[in-house]
Amino acid sequence: MAQFSFAGTEGATFKRRLYGNVASGVSGFAALVIVAIVVVVISSIFIGGYKNFTWEFLTQEPTEGMTAGGIYPAIIGTVIMTLLMSVMAVPLGTVTAIYLSEFAKANSAFARTIRFAVNTLASIPSIVFGLFGLGFFVQFVGKGMDDIMTPGNLVWGQPNILWASMTMGLLTLPVVIVSVEEAIRTVPRDLVDASLALGATRLQTIRKIIIPGSLSGILTGMILAISRGAGEVAPILFTGAAFFLPQIPHALTSQFMHLGYHIYVLSTQSANVDKTIPLQYTTTMVLLLLTFTLNISAVVLRSRVRSKLKAA
Amino acid sequence: MQQKPSERPPLTLGKKFRFIEWLVESGIRTLSFISFAAIILIFVFVFKEASPVFFGKSEAEKASTKDSMASVINLQSSSKADTTVGTEKVEAVIKGKGALKGTDVIVKVDANGHKKKVTTNGGKIEQEEYDPFADDTKPDDTEKKPDNTVAPVKVSPVKPAPDPKKEIAKSKKDIQDSIKNVQNLALQTAKAKDSIAAAIAAKSLVDAKDKAEADSAAAKEKRNAEESKGNSNFGKMLIGDTWQPVSTVPKFGMLPLIIGTLKVTLISLLFGAPLAILAALFTSMFAPKWARETIKPIIELLAGFPSVVIGFFALIVMATIFQDIFHYQYRLNSFVGGIAMSFAIIPIIYTISEDALTAVPNTLRDASTALGATRWQTAFKIVLPAAIPGVFAAIILGFGRAFGETMIALMATGNAPLTSANILEPVRTFAATIGAEMAEVVFGDQHYNVLFLIGAMLFVFTFSLNMLVEFYVRKKLLKRLQGK
Numbered sequence: 001m002a003q004f005s006f007a008g009t010e011g012a013t014f015k016r017r018l019y020g021n022v023a024s025g026v027s028g029f030a031a032l033v034i035v036a037i038v039v040v041v042i043s044s045i046f047i048g049g050y051k052n053f054t055w056e057f058l059t060q061e062p063t064e065g066m067t068a069g070g071i072y073p074a075i076i077g078t079v080i081m082t083l084l085m086s087v088m089a090v091p092l093g094t095v096t097a098i099y100l101s102e103f104a105k106a107n108s109a110f111a112r113t114i115r116f117a118v119n120t121l122a123s124i125p126s127i128v129f130g131l132f133g134l135g136f137f138v139q140f141v142g143k144g145m146d147d148i149m150t151p152g153n154l155v156w157g158q159p160n161i162l163w164a165s166m167t168m169g170l171l172t173l174p175v176v177i178v179s180v181e182e183a184i185r186t187v188p189r190d191l192v193d194a195s196l197a198l199g200a201t202r203l204q205t206i207r208k209i210i211i212p213g214s215l216s217g218i219l220t221g222m223i224l225a226i227s228r229g230a231g232e233v234a235p236i237l238f239t240g241a242a243f244f245l246p247q248i249p250h251a252l253t254s255q256f257m258h259l260g261y262h263i264y265v266l267s268t269q270s271a272n273v274d275k276t277i278p279l280q281y282t283t284t285m286v287l288l289l290l291t292f293t294l295n296i297s298a299v300v301l302r303s304r305v306r307s308k309l310k311a312a
Numbered sequence: 313m314q315q316k317p318s319e320r321p322p323l324t325l326g327k328k329f330r331f332i333e334w335l336v337e338s339g340i341r342t343l344s345f346i347s348f349a350a351i352i353l354i355f356v357f358v359f360k361e362a363s364p365v366f367f368g369k370s371e372a373e374k375a376s377t378k379d380s381m382a383s384v385i386n387l388q389s390s391s392k393a394d395t396t397v398g399t400e401k402v403e404a405v406i407k408g409k410g411a412l413k414g415t416d417v418i419v420k421v422d423a424n425g426h427k428k429k430v431t432t433n434g435g436k437i438e439q440e441e442y443d444p445f446a447d448d449t450k451p452d453d454t455e456k457k458p459d460n461t462v463a464p465v466k467v468s469p470v471k472p473a474p475d476p477k478k479e480i481a482k483s484k485k486d487i488q489d490s491i492k493n494v495q496n497l498a499l500q501t502a503k504a505k506d507s508i509a510a511a512i513a514a515k516s517l518v519d520a521k522d523k524a525e526a527d528s529a530a531a532k533e534k535r536n537a538e539e540s541k542g543n544s545n546f547g548k549m550l551i552g553d554t555w556q557p558v559s560t561v562p563k564f565g566m567l568p569l570i571i572g573t574l575k576v577t578l579i580s581l582l583f584g585a586p587l588a589i590l591a592a593l594f595t596s597m598f599a600p601k602w603a604r605e606t607i608k609p610i611i612e613l614l615a616g617f618p619s620v621v622i623g624f625f626a627l628i629v630m631a632t633i634f635q636d637i638f639h640y641q642y643r644l645n646s647f648v649g650g651i652a653m654s655f656a657i658i659p660i661i662y663t664i665s666e667d668a669l670t671a672v673p674n675t676l677r678d679a680s681t682a683l684g685a686t687r688w689q690t691a692f693k694i695v696l697p698a699a700i701p702g703v704f705a706a707i708i709l710g711f712g713r714a715f716g717e718t719m720i721a722l723m724a725t726g727n728a729p730l731t732s733a734n735i736l737e738p739v740r741t742f743a744a745t746i747g748a749e750m751a752e753v754v755f756g757d758q759h760y761n762v763l764f765l766i767g768a769m770l771f772v773f774t775f776s777l778n779m780l781v782e783f784y785v786r787k788k789l790l791k792r793l794q795g796k
Contacts, residue, residue: 129354
């Protein structure tokens with residue numbers, strides 16, 4: 001870059017350049033600090049955890065009062081919970097996204113209300129979802145079902161995997177909505193218009209054009225939702241997660257072990273915290289690996305969606 | 313033009329009524345309201361469970377008030393397996409007194425009883441002195457566990473772990489002292505009030521032999537007192553400075569929780585917000601392309617960290633490192649918790665403010681550069697001011713996240729409800745309180761309702777922050793960027 005400097009302005013130029021360097025240096029340093037934080041967190045967890053990371057650890061039950069053994073029930077519990085959760089969150093989120101982008105007028109009161117609700121839902125603290133799950137699903141719906149079906153017996157009116165995954169489904173609903181909506185925007189408008197012009201009804205257009213065109217977005221939403229569901233602990237603290245439960249959940253009414261909750265339990269409430277520190281590291285490492293894998297695949301999928309959006 | 317409509321079917325333009333289509337479309341319309349409905353439901357049900365705090369007891373509970381005293385005592389004695397008989401009696405007396413004497417006396421007696429308990433403890437009016445007592449009475453207490461199990465293990469020789477046996481002996485002595493105190497008090501207040509019935513009831517309570525009789529008397533008067541005075545003293549209790557929900561005389565003073573939450577949130581904002589905003593400036597203004605394309609995904613990776621992982625890191629790794637560096641007394645405190653919390657809010661603040669910064673129109677930048685401004689001048693004097701509402705929104709949303717974050721606070725802040733301004737002391741936040749205590753409350757209990765009240769407060773708080781961002785900041789940002 002050519003330097004234009006006029007006589008008598010060298011000092012000012014120097015000052016300006018100094019300021020410029022300081023400014024970019026300070027902001028670059030801030031970015032570096034954040035990157036360092038990420039690197040330190042990841043590396044300390046992986047260094048502490050890789051030694052125990054064996055096949056046995058992944059496939060065994062916790063033994064000796066959770067001071068030895070593996071995390072198999074926690075992994076399975078997490079998987080079942082997140083799958084149940086996505087069965088609920090993904091269709092609902094997709095439907096909402098379709099409504100927002102295809103049915104509602106962008107500035108209608110309905111659309112704005114729903115959009116605001118989605119934003120709010122995304123920012124409510126997760127512990128409030130836990131309270132809601134307890135107050136609504138367990139105490140209201142579950143107890144109500146018990147009163148009707150099996151009076152006097154407590155079947156549904158207590159924390160279980162169904163209520164936990166429904167609570168988590170509400171929590172992850174905004175994630176799905178946002179990514180599906182983004183994907184629907186990548187479907188070329190011409191295609192939709194052409195379909196409508198050929199006489200297809202709105203529903204046919206949605207089924208044959210919009211949903212196939214935004215499948216990757218739906219998938220991204222599902223992956224992100226699963227990643228979030230695998231990591232969140234607060235909503236399931238009192239809606240279904242079990243402290244220790246060696247067998248895997250066999251019915252919707254059974255409780256389950258969860259990786260994140262297992263970390264919390266091991267690191268703060270186990271009988272012998274010192275002895276379980278290697279286990280804690282490895283469990284954390286497994287959870288991190290799981291969420292990383294999910295997040296990275298979501299990022300790859302999403303970047304494909306975004307490049308499509310740019311092309312469109 | 314000449315054709316009559318009857319000669320050929322009119323163009324329908326897809327307006328033909330198809331039942332199935334209509335059904336599915338209205339289904340979509342209905343289902344899409346689920347998020348809105350969820351907000352309403354959350355609002356309704358969290359408040360519903362919290363409402364007994366304000367509107368007195370529910371009907372079902374009123375009916376069972378008669379047995380409530382006995383049941384409470386029984387429940388507590390059964391849950392606290394190793395409680396000495398002494399504590400139970402004392403607490404029963406205090407409770408009975410309160411119930412008998414109406415609202416004013418409750419406060420008085422409680423305060424006196426409590427104070428004496430503390431003063432016999434060596435004159436220190438510190439929560440620390442009192443906490444081990446609570447620990448001993450209830451070893452299964454979740455929220456105390458981090459202190460009990462983790463801290464002593466990791467603590468450096470500077471602070472030896474308190475000897476539980478000594479503490480028990482101490483607290484037993486305290487209990488005996490306080491029995492005497494309470495007995496005296498009971499007699500005094502009875503005399504002062506000239507109420508023979510009350511004295512009899514109090515004595516019988518002191519003896520604690522004939523629970524049922526006392527309960528019925530107590531329950532009757534309690535109900536009368538409640539009906540006449542409402543829950544005014546409960547409101548006072550909520551702003552008190554003692555949070556002791558699991559003792560037999562529960563105290564729900566929220567001051568320590570408010571202070572704790574604010575301490576952690578402000579520390580996390582003070583540490584995280586400048587870092588995140590500067591980093592956003594760097595990637596949007598100064599960074600070469602390769603740096604931008606490495607930094608952005610890494611920060612997005614941080615956003616994907618489960619909060620329990622950050623909490624674990626803070627609890628096991630960071631707390632030890634910080635203590636080695638700064639040599640403070642308590643291993644887990646609001647400083648450690650706040651820094652850990654900032655890891656959770658940095659990605660939020662970064663992403664939103666980066667979006668705001670890149671949304672600043674290029675014409676502004678170009679104009680600034682054309683006028684001879686350097687890049688840092690453009691960044692700090694043109695782009696940042698233009699995007700300030702967005703950055704503000706980012707900080708608000710980060711604040712909301714830190715305010716409601718549970719797992720990090722639960723694991724890394726030490727969880728002691730202290731009222732102090734020292735950032736190097738353990739604190740307890742609102743969210744952590746819910747997370748730690750909800751698992752072991754009795755459903756429908758006062759404690760249960762108070763926890764729901766805290767949840768409702770969190771909900772209202774984040775909701776209004778969101779409103780602020782949605783309707784005020786966004787509009788302002790749009791106005792600025794469009795040059796109006």
